[in-house]
Amino acid sequence: MSLRSSLATFVGNSSHFVLKDILHRGGTSLPGKLAIKIDPNVMTSLAEKYDVILITGTNGKTLTTALTTRVLREKYNNVITNPSGSNMMQGITGTMLTAKPKAGEKPIAVLEVDEANVEEVARQLKPKAFVLTNIFRDQLDRYGEIYTTYEKILKGIRLFPEATVIANADSPIFMRGNLPNPKVYYGFNHEEASGDMRAPYNTDGVLSPTDDSILHYHFMTFANQGYYFSKTDDFKRPELDYAITKLNKLTPSYSNFDIDGKPFQIEIGGQYNIYNAMAAYSVGRFMGVSESQIKHAFESNAQIFGRQEAVKVGDKDVTIVLIKNPVGANQVIQMMSTDDQPFSLIALLNANYADGIDTSWIWDADFESLADTNMQAISTGGERYKDLYVRIKMAGYGDQPVHEDLTKIVEAIEAQPTEHVYVAATYTAMLQLREQLKQKGYIKSGMEG
Incomplete structure (x- = not known):
């Protein structure tokens, strides 16, 4: 050396x-x-x-x-x-x-x-x-x-x-x-x-x-x-x-x-x-x-960082999924379609360098197919929540609640009407969510290494 x-x-x-x-x-x-x-x-x-x-x-x-x-x-x-x-x-x-x-x-x-x-x-x-x-x-x-x-x-x-x-x-x-x-x-x-x-x-x-x-x-x-x-x-x-x-x-x-x-x-x-x-x-x-x-x-059940990570938040069973492009978003929706229980969805969109600053991909994702799932409620958030709000509205879900402040996203999860909540987030939004969950003691800082 x-x-x-x-x-x-x-x-x-x-x-x-x-x-x-x-x-x-x-x-x-x-x-x-x-x-x-x-x-x-x-x-x-x-x-x-x-x-x-x-x-x-x-x-x-x-x-x-x-x-x-x-x-x-x-x-x-x-x-x-x-x-x-x-x-x-x-x-x-x-x-x-x-x-x-x-x-x-x-x-x-x-x-x-x-x-x-x-x-x-x-x-x-x-x-x-x-x-x-x-x-x-x-x-x-x-x-x-x-x-x-x-x-x-x-x-x-x-x-x-x-x-x-x-x-x-x-x-x-x-x-x-x-x-x-x-x-x-x-x-x-x-x-x-x-x-x-x-x-x-x-x-x-x-x-x-x-x-x-x-x-x-x-x-x-x-x-x-x-x-x-x-x-x-x-x-x-x-x-x-x-x-x-x-x-x-x-x-x-x-x-x-x-x-x-x-x-x-x-x-x-x-x-x-x-x-x-x-x-x-x-x-x-x-x-x-x-x-x-x-x-x-x-068959080990160790959690994967931010990838269908399961977290208990109060009385809510939360699943964190990463979305970043149309194919990935569509596959997450397909996965949610196999859920036979009612669930809520919170979708979070950021557009930082690690996410990709171009958010046009959300228009190629098939959010319309959420109608074929057991979703009971949907809301949007993240730094580019306005873009995602319009996309979800155009998919047929009308005016939905928005979460402008990601520091309050845990409270939004706790307020969802169903026991099971999916949070679909872009990469930096997922990191921000995990930081909030860590501060409130719902998760530990480390993951499998």
Whole structure:
């Protein structure tokens, strides 16, 4: 380690000590930011002792990272991660700086990475594997269209042709790029591959990578995902290494399904989260974790930071869900449609850098389909509550209560007419909500790490 790297490491660790042990505040971003100021390449020397697995994509990174970490800890004692979703350079640097791997076996770093940061993070960490969840339109002000986003990811993967790519094969965009890397594919095979359909007219990412013709599908799961094929040439979804072969039962609090004919369950609802479980399963098998160990990891009920996090607020059962783009919002609504009990919904919209400053995506989300759920009341809030208020009103819900002051959102939850309350929030609104819940003693500051 160079003198410069040593100084960066010292400053990063010292600031982390002050934040955590003296000021009793969490966070790895500030220590990482300070370290990068001194040595932009400080992670290079830190990463030499790790096997690194990078997880990226539009939706599902945080849950996939948490599930993958659980899975690997069934076999390995030395697994570090960035549990709070701090997935840009400074956050990942802070995670690597402050990690305290145990002595013995080579440690593993399972790291969620922002799509736009894959190239620089990969350059320094030299990953053993890249995990690709999906790519949808998201934060157009930062990423641009989906093919631009994918190219950012490809720049990182191309640096390491020996690294294994573990990809969601149901997402056709991942078949672009002609990567020489070893590949592991996961997806859904729960229906007969006999249909011939096309995606709804406003679905993005349905162009064939061979000639940009419109893909057809034998079946679809959601958005552009499913068993696709081309009618202009012989392109089709590749053979799957690991597959969902049956959906047994989906509820808001758990999902039961078969992987290659064997039953598994995760303690979180929504079909979209099964893809995250499949990514974790695939990484586990790649790293030699047994099926029985993965099953045990999946059935743990540890909470995931802000992702269907269940909190008891007075007499209310509150579920916190993250929304940030149309596909994610639609899948959250689909998950809520499996709830057979009446519920209230509070939707919170912010437009800070971490959320994406462009809020036009709310007009592509299918809030109209809330009419097909057991929702009894809806209200809106957040820094951009006016935008969301108009969108919900146009979806057919008329004038609804608004929560301009997020410091009073806990009181709003307590006032809801139903026992069960969903809070669907963008990222920084979720952080503000969790801070209020922490101050009132409803949650602890830490999450699974």
